[in-house]
Structure formats: structure tokens, C-alpha cells
Amino acid sequence: MKKTILFILTLVLIVSCNQVVEQKKEAGNTNEVKEIVDSNYDPDSKIEELGITLSAPSAPVANYVNAVRSGNLIFLAGKGPKKANGEDITGKVGVDLTIEEGYEAARITGINQLSVLKGELGNLNKIKRIVKVKGMVNSSPDFGDHPKVINGYSDLMVAVFGEKGKHARAAVGMGSLPGNIPVEIEMIVEVQD
Numbered sequence: 001m002k003k004t005i006l007f008i009l010t011l012v013l014i015v016s017c018n019q020v021v022e023q024k025k026e027a028g029n030t031n032e033v034k035e036i037v038d039s040n041y042d043p044d045s046k047i048e049e050l051g052i053t054l055s056a057p058s059a060p061v062a063n064y065v066n067a068v069r070s071g072n073l074i075f076l077a078g079k080g081p082k083k084a085n086g087e088d089i090t091g092k093v094g095v096d097l098t099i100e101e102g103y104e105a106a107r108i109t110g111i112n113q114l115s116v117l118k119g120e121l122g123n124l125n126k127i128k129r130i131v132k133v134k135g136m137v138n139s140s141p142d143f144g145d146h147p148k149v150i151n152g153y154s155d156l157m158v159a160v161f162g163e164k165g166k167h168a169r170a171a172v173g174m175g176s177l178p179g180n181i182p183v184e185i186e187m188i189v190e191v192q193d
Contacts, residue, residue, distance in 0.1 A: 043124035046160050047114065057116040058082055061178075066116045073131070074120060074189045079112045080181035081105035090180040094143035097182050102137065105182045106152030113153075113187055114160065121191065130157050130167040132188040138177040146171040153185050 047054065057066055060077065068075045081089040081104075093102035118124055135150030137143070150171035157165035167187075177184050 041125065041162065041164065043127060043160050046162075047124070050159060052111055052114070052160075053084070054111065054115040054118050055084060057119045058112070067120050069120070069191075072128070072191055072193075074117070074191055076113055076116055076187045076189065078134075078136070078184040078186040079109050079116065080177070080179070080184050081108040082112055083108060088179055088181050091138075091182050092180070093137050093139045093149055093182050094145070095140050099145050099148050102149035102182050103152035106135065106150050106185065107156050109183055109185045110153040110156040113185065114156075117189065124160075126191050126193070127161060127164065128190040128192045129164045130161060130187065131190050133157070133167050133169045134186045135169065135171045136174045136177060136184045137171065138175075138180065138182050138184075139173045141173075141175070143173060146173050149183060150185070153183075 058079075060066060064077055066077050066079075083089060089097075089101075089105045089108065091097040091101075093099065093105075097105070114124070117127065121127070133150070133153060135146070135153060137146045137149045139146065139149075150169065154165075154167070154169060157167065159165070174184075
């Protein structure tokens with residue numbers, strides 16, 4: 001009798017597990033990262049629509065390159081907020097610059113990174129997704145609004161690339177940055193051929 005009950009319980013458990021597996025297959029795995037498909041995807045046109053002018057990327061100031069491609073990923077070196085006239089924005093956010101000025105510096109840094117990508121790829125439509133952004137903010141030790149500053153960069157990526165511009169991100173404070181720039185930002189981008 002015990003063997004029969006055990007057998008029936010085992011059978012019920014197997015049938016229940018199979019039903020759960022089938023339900024998950026029908027519903028789709030919610031843990032999967034879904035590929036974003038947008039028939040209107042045209043970052044080059046979006047940049048023009050936003051009134052952004054890309055320039056030739058600035059040359060590295062040391063023994064490194066602006067970007068390295070490995071497979072379908074491009075790793076961009078850290079860039080800062082160099083204005084169109086070639087001058088760097090400088091200052092410590094929360095001391096010399098407001099959060100809003102830091103936000104604008106991060107946005108300008110984003111434009112500089114887009115210039116690097118355009119120089120590397122020739123066509124921003126080849127960008128499949130912005131994967132990761134690391135934003136460093138030159139700030140005082142008591143400053144805590146680093147994400148609000150780096151939002152200038154992130155908001156620009158979403159404005160240009162739509163859903164494909166949404167990315168994983170770090171926004172951290174630094175005691176100083178080269179040349180006293182307020183932000184330095186690096187990025188990883190997935191591309192398609």
C-alpha cells in the first residue's frame with residue numbers, strides 16, 4: 001500500500017512539473033533579454049533632429065586609443081566634456097559646478113563619445129545596443145548626487161537610440177579627474193555588421 005501511494009505521489013509530482021514547464025514555454029522565459037526591434041531605428045537622423053553636430057573625435061592624450069573592438073563589442077576609452085571650441089569644461093561638481101552644469105557636462109561627453117563611435121563605424125545604425133556606461137564624477141566627498149549628473153549622458157543615449165540606448169550603468173564619485181574635468185565617462189557598445 002505504501003509503495004502504491006508513493007508511486008501515485010511521484011506520478012502527480014512529475015505531471016505537475018511537466019505542466020509548469022509547458023506553461024513557462026508558452027508564456028516565454030521572462031528572464032531572457034529580448035532583442036529590441038524598432039523599424040524606425042535611425043540614430044544618425046535622430047542626432048540631426050536633436051540639433052547635435054558631431055565633430056572629429058579628439059586624439060588620445062597618452063598611449064591609448066579611443067576605441068577597441070572585440071568581436072561585436074566596442075569598448076570606448078573614457079572621455080570628458082570637451083566643448084565644440086576645443087576647451088574642456090572644468091570644475092568639481094557640488095563645489096564649482098551645479099548638478100545641472102554637471103548634467104550638461106555629461107551630455108557633452110556623450111556627444112563626444114558619439115563622435116568616436118561615428119568615426120569608428122561610419123554609421124551609427126550599426127549600433128545594436130548601448131550595453132554599459134561607467135560615469136565618474138569629480139566631486140567633493142560629501143556630494144551624493146552622482147546619478148543625477150550622469151543622467152545627462154544616459155538621457156542622451158536614450159534620446160538618440162531609443163530603447164536600444166538603455167544600458168547598465170555605474171555613477172561614482174572621484175576625488176579628482178584629469179585636467180579637473182567634472183566628468184569622465186566610458187562606454188561599451190554592441191554592434192552589428
